[in-house]
Amino acid sequence: MAASETIGVGMAGYSFMGAVHSQAWRTVHRFFDVPVAPELVALAGRDRARTEAAAARMGWSAAETDWRRLVERDDVGLVDICTPGDTHAEIAIAALDAGKHVLCEKPLANTVAEAEAMVAAAERAAASGVRSMVAFNYRRVPALALARELVANGRLGTVRHVRAVYLQDWLTDENSPLTWRLDRTKAGAGALGDIGSHIIDASQFVTGQAITGVSAITETFVRRRPVATSSAGLSASAGTEYGDVTVDDAALFLARFTGGAVATFEATRFAAGRKNAMRLEVNGSRGSLAFDFESMNELWLHEEDIDAAEGGFRRILVTEATHPYLGAWWPPGHGLGYEHTFTHEAADFLTAVGTGTDPEPSFADGLRVQRVLRAVEDSAAADSRWTPVP
C-alpha cells in the first residue's frame, strides 16, 4: 500500500555510508508499507562539484555545501547524518532543536559529553513529537533480529557466554593511507569506535542485557602512515608525506553483563583475509547460537534438549517470509545483502516517525554504547584495570 504522506529527507555526507543510506531512502517505501514515504530533497557536502555529482548519481533533488541548509530548509523534515563522528553532535542538536527528526550514523558521537548533549537535545525534541535514532544497522540483519527473538523466548535458557568479534583487514597494509578514520579528532577512536561499537550494540540487542564492566587492551600496530590525498569509502590514495595514527588499530576486552553473562570482545581492521567478519556466539543453559556476517543469511542454533546422537549446530536459512523483515523481499533462499540492513533501518525509523512511537536504538542507547567505549579506553590506559560502565 503506497504511503499517503511524504517526508523530505536531507542527508549530510555522501561517501560509503551516504551511498548506502541513499539506497535505503530510494527503496524503502517500494518494499515496506511505511506510513510516510521519503523524498530525497537535499544532499549536503563541503565540495560543491563532488556534492552535486553525488546528488545526481544517488537521486537527490538538490545539493547544498553547508549542512546548516538542511536544518533551515522547510521542505526537510528528517535529517540523516552520515558524516565523520566529530560533526555528529553539532548537526544532530541543531536539527533536533529545529524540529527535524534525526537519524545519526554510529557511533553516536566521539565523546561521552557529546553523546550526553545529544541525548538531552533528543529528550527536548521528543516532547514535541520529534524522533531520533542511532544507525546501528546490524540490529536489522534478519538473522540477528531472529537471534534476539530466540533468546527473548528462552530458547537458549540463561545466557552465560557472549563471544563477539568484528574482524576486517583493510588496514593490514602498512602503506594504506592515513584517512580520517585514523585521526582521533575526526573519528573519536579506531577499530574500537568504528566496529567495536557495532558488536557492543549487537550483543546487548541480542541478549537483552547491558554491559556492566570491562577489562581491556588496545594496540596501534602501525603508528605512521602516508597521508591520504583523496579517499572514497574505505579506499584512498596517498602522497609522500607521513603522519601519525592517533587511534587504536585493535581493541580486545572482557566484559560482564547485567544478567550474569561473561563475554569477550575483539575489534580489529588488521585480520588479514577477514573482510567483514562480524561474528556473535551466545551460549546459554539450554543451547547456543552463532552468527557470522560474511554468511549473513544464516543463523546456527544448537539446542541441548535434542538427543546428543542427533544434536549439534544446525543451520537456519533466514530467508523465510516469517523471519524478521523477510516478508517484504524475495522468495525463500534468495538472500539479502549489506544494503538491506539499512533499508530495514529506514523502514523502522519512518514507521516510528509516522506512528509517533519511539524508535530503537535511541540516542540514550547510543550513549550507553559510548560509555562502554570510554570504559574500554580507560581500562586499557590503566593496565587493563577492571572498569565499571556507569
Ligand code: SOE
Ligand atoms: C569501516 O570499518 C566500516 O565501513 C564501518 O564504518 C561500518 O560501520 C561497517 O558496517 C562496515 O565497515
